[in-house]
Amino acid sequence: MQKKLWNKNYIMLLQANAVSTIGDLMYSVAIGYWVYEKTGSSGLMGVMSAVSMFVTMFLSPFSGSVVDKLNRKWVLVLTDIIQGLIMLGVGVLAYMDALNVPVVLLAALLAAFGGVFYSPAARTLMIDIIPHDDMVRGQSVFSGTLTAIDMVGTAFSGVMVAFFGVPLIIVINGLSNLYSAFAELFIHAPKTVQEGNGVTVKGILHDSKDAVKAIFSDRCLKVLIPGVLVLNLLCAGPLRLVLPFCMEKGFTVDMYGYLLTVHTAASLLAVTVLGIVKLKPKVRFWVMALGFSLAVVFLILSYLSTDFIVMCVLAFLASLLNTAGNAILNASLTLALPASNRGAILGFLQSASVGGVALSALLYGVLGDVFPLYIVFAAGSAVSLAPMLYMCFHRDVKSFILDH
Secondary structure, eight states: OOSSSSOHHHHHHHHHHHHHHHHHHHHHHHHHHHHHHHHOOSHHHHHHHHHHHHHHHHHHHHHHHHHHTSOHHHHHHHHHHHHHHHHHHHHHHHHTTOOOHHHHHHHHHHHHHHHHHHHHHHHHHHHHHSOGGGHHHHHHHHHHHHHHHHHHHHHHHHHHHHHHOHHHHHHHHHHHHHHHHHHHTTOOOOOOTTTTOOOOHHHHHHHHHHHHHHHHHSTTHHHHHHHHHHHHHHHSHHHHOHHHHHHHHTOOHHHHHHHHHHHHHHHHHHHHHHHHOOOOHHHHHHHHHHHHHHHHHHHHHHHHOOOHHHHHHHHHHHHHHHHHHHHHHHHHHHHHSOGGGHHHHHHHHHHHHHHHHHHHHHHHHHHHTTSOHHHHHHHHHHHHHHHHHHHHHOHHHHHHHHHO
């Protein structure tokens, strides 16, 4: 167990993720611009997103089990090297004016395959390199750094693409992945319980079965995980439908952008504060419980508001409190995972989460065709309040958060 948050392993993992995130963000803007310029189809970007989502949903329950049996440092290094080489190849094709849509879709598919192995390796490694009593701060600094990069990068990525051009941006993304792989070479990854065990289909299926059993045999997990999945189904949809919601309200596209900026700024502020301040267990519990509860109230009021400024203020408060609650809950959930099959359980959770987001967006979209979106959003948020209060104030959840 590490004794301090800012240890070498944490710094190198944070640095590697920050650099690759910058490259990925620039690439996503550049390749979107290229696809639209070449084909005039915005639908192809939806196809690329769908490819990634389906790969994550169907493979995550099994990839986590594989990662549990491998050296996680080498999973990270090799994944980044392969991703870097793919991006360099795509960049060369772009320079030669030989890039085409099938190659872009293939690159998206391969990147998604890499992601389903990289994510559980990085997340389980964080559990072992962050002091457990500093998990909230450690994860908050991590997510806050990536959120800041996303916020600043989104503002300047279009300018970067215009200045450097699509081929060079793709090459830069490839180099950023190779740099990340180099940084990850200096990480010491503690050996997992299953590391060194052979990877077999029978073993992977057995681990997935054990992961489900572990969830429902643990007093805390069997409340937290179903609760999180239900809330994801009830609350994720509106985040995917902000643009039509704004249009329905009579707001402009500029206002839509301002609303997203408010949301991101609030999230960044929350994780920054939690990354600086180390909260006592009792304070953490009340920040989580009241944060989630009040966030729902502010969301409902923001959906019903007709004044844009008032809506932004309410959305800021809701995002601030919700992010704080999520940071604490995620840290507790991370610590609750049994060491024997963390990767398999995280893979199962990621798969269910992606499926829940897709289903939530579909559900809200269908209802939005029948009823006004602001009513659908407000009603869904109101329904989520009961399971949220049950989960937050359940005695086993409360006891676990107070103990960790």
